[in-house]
Amino acid sequence: MYEHLRIGVVIPALDEEASIGRVLADIPDVAEEVVVVDNGSTDGTADVARRHGARVVSEPRRGYGAACLAGIAALGDVDVVVFLDADYSDRPEEMLSLLEPLWRDRADLVVGSRVRGLAAPGSLTMPQRFGNALACALIRLFFGVTYTDLGPFRAIRRRALTRLDMSDRDYGWTVQMQVRAARLGLRSVEVPVSYRRRVGRSKISGTVRGVIGAGTKILSTIFLEALRGKRAPRASAEAHVNLSREPRPGHSETRPGARAVANEGPVDARAPQPDALRQVTSAPTYKRHARNRAHTS
8 A cells, every 4th residue: 555655764762671662563564664763861772672673873962853853864765754752652553544644645744643532541641631732722823723732643744844844852843843834834634543651751741840841842832933924825725634533442443533624614524525535534455565674783
């Protein structure tokens, strides 16, 4: 199914020795290259990643965005970049759901929404939920684009990523990507993803300092991007679509739900739909192929 898309995966990692192996083991075979960015770990994260076939690069300057930028620079010639956390809170096998709209050429950016998906109890803290809701409300206010989450699990076309000219080096990375995509009028899609309690303690939500720092940076990024100008006109009316699918309890896969929400307003999936929406919500048949991963010594 994805023969014409070369897919690379970037995984920022800081002291994730206990989880990184499990993350890498669950990545679908559609990924041709997997880069783990060691962001200054003091444990065996890099060694475990290498043993599981990932290419490991070092970015000693701390920061989520800094690690992502280093991972992008290390990737080879790929068409799509998938970002995935190293703490095993995301379900790597759901990467196929993120890739479907890109394969069908219905999106440039696909964000995995933990809010629309199935989040395990305790996996999303109250500060995270409140911060997400506030940030997404501000994005809608300033840019007219509807998101429900700033989740880290996402996929984007390489050429679109280049156009975004990403620069944030820490907590503002995900929101900067979504806001700049809105400003440029890129086609953005949200798909529900599952979320579970991470392995180990969170570097952000696990500390008061991390929560305050992340919240401040996210809000300031939205306001600064708003000052740069409003959103550019979309290429088409279907430029941003939120697909609502609800996972079945106990299953990681998703199914078409009752609503697809576009910027023009809610759309009932049971009503006649444009071909584009119908194709995006149809069930795909995935064909996996072996990934070729480069190794570092």
